Amino acid sequence: MVRTLWALLAAAALAAGILSGMGAAGPARLERNIKVGIVDTYSGPPAVFGNDALNGFRLALSEINRDGIHGARIEFVTRDEKFSPEIGLSMARELVLQERVDLLVGTINSATALAISAFAREQRVPFIVWISKSEAITGARGHRYVFSTTENTAMAGKALAEAMVRKGYTRFWIGAEDYEYGHAVTNSFWRFMKRLRPEAQLLGQTWWRTGEPDLVPYLTQILQARPQAAFFGTGGAGMANVLRTMKVIGFAERVPSAIHTAIDVTVLRPLGTAAPEGVFGTTDYLFYYPDTPANRKFVQDFQAAYRDPPGFPAFHGYITAHFIAEAYRKAGSLDRERFINALEGLRIRTPVGEVEMRTCDHQAMLPLFFGVTRRDPRFPFLVAGDLVTIPGRDAMPTCEDIRRARERAQ
């Protein structure tokens, strides 16, 4: 009895001590607002993506700054890199050295992202990549100061390889646009395909220049080679050309085809009915799927603010802001190293469910959605049907893969 009393007293004393200790330090307060420096493309064709991401980021800030983070708000400044790594790097330098931003965010251009990443490492400034999809960013060339809140070519290649193997396709022709992303996504697809099915056959490859206006000769040639299935490495306006040509010559009906982001709204919406049905694709965000309250709310709020439904960049911008806010909330300090420690392993609720920032490579564990293009009477453009969610854990390379890739790169 006495012993219990003593124990209770001790516990009470301890609790009081903790409380008073906390009182002495006070609840964490940030001494000033958090300043985010955004470098992205705001001119030329890729500006569509840059602006969409920025809108998503702004929407999240309007939610975050309502309550603040330990008494502080998130502010941001933007710089237009004009899709050039040189300009992007000098912008990042200016933001860190002159504007004194707390962290950097950007960009759509993988080459710019990698250049800024090297600079961020040297300056020990956190840098969050939100659109560009090169797997090198958090893979071979990843480090403590770089994070990614977007899916990457490794995840896309792995998810598509698995999906196509499940459909029984192993004899492929690869058609791709001759630029960084085209090479990265096809390499990744084929690497995972060979890992899953060592007997898989690459029947041939066809490459075309970026901006090639007429793809009919290219796709006709692939049709004539009669492969079992095809994989295409392309994006943006080039992707639109591939899909349009496929529809016109009836490609997808004869050769099952897979393209990362082919089911994406930003791709299918501008094409209207010029897009073909039956093309397999993956993406990490769709405004109509998953049909959950969280996603519906995000879409509603976004449309109320910007009219159009959010594309995948908007989703990335939105979760980037929430990752930043949560990490500062957890760190309780503007210290960059503490911010990074807080961001590692952090889980936040997003429109597509809970997403974790993986500690080993700083890659957000985003789920991917695999589906096939089809018409839907609700929309004037094609959407994705037969959707399957591939959890981030399954689509991502393992931490062991990442460790090995980084060792090889050194």
Add this chain to the structure above:
Amino acid sequence: MDPSAVLGQLLVGLSRAMILFIVSAGLSLVLGVLRVPNIFHGSLYMIGAFVAWTVAEVLRDRAAGLWVALLVAPAITATVGLVVERTLLSRLYHREHLMLILFTFGVMLILNDLVKLAWGPTYRSLVPPPELQGSTLVLGVALPRFHLVLFVAGPVVAAALWWFAHRTRVGKIARAAAVDREMVAVLGIDVSRVFALAFVVGCFLAGLGGALVAPTTSITLGMDHALLIESFLIVIIGGLGNLWGALAGSLLFGVTQSVGLLIWPQFAVAFPYALTVAILLVRPAGLLRSVW
């Protein structure tokens, strides 16, 4: 190699050659008659495509939308050409080539920014009318039905240009001026008018090429770059200022690319350029007689 595959690739290569011909014929005409390397030719091609898209959007519910677009787009680029020629270019003819290149390069930058202002950075899609959608099987190859329009347009443009150059007075003067400008002026002919007309026709062809390509591709900023380079190469391998050289160059360029795909698909993009090098090694002045 499967002979039907070769025939099929030849066919799709020919349709590509038609666009290349229409655009590079305009470039060649301006080069031949005015001696102006028109760097903004590609911009006019892009403007042609964007205008065609806008016209087709406005007349979306009319069956004739696309056909109207095919007339309006080149008319607008021809007007742009006329304004630029009368207000600025005509004052610079006596300057050296470098100045002319710098001038037309400057106009290109201005036009491309105006396109960005007018249409924004997103790419556009022009869906052809239902009767021209889909494809027709020709020689076992699914040939896009719209490409049949190109097969008509290419020869029509070639015939019209031949008629212009050989059967009209102004065409004959233009040809004469291309060979010896001073002599024509000495004969008391107002060369300036002829130059303006040739320039306008050249710009018209750039716009027509853009409008014709619009239903087959993504209409986007930057679509002018690739085509401008290809057109210059074609004009160079054909013989500067020679319309038939432009035709020969376009056919070779388009067909080498499409047939090259059967030989080595991974490096097919290099074939037309390898051909250019080969031709220039053998015939440094181009295939046909250059007017320069």
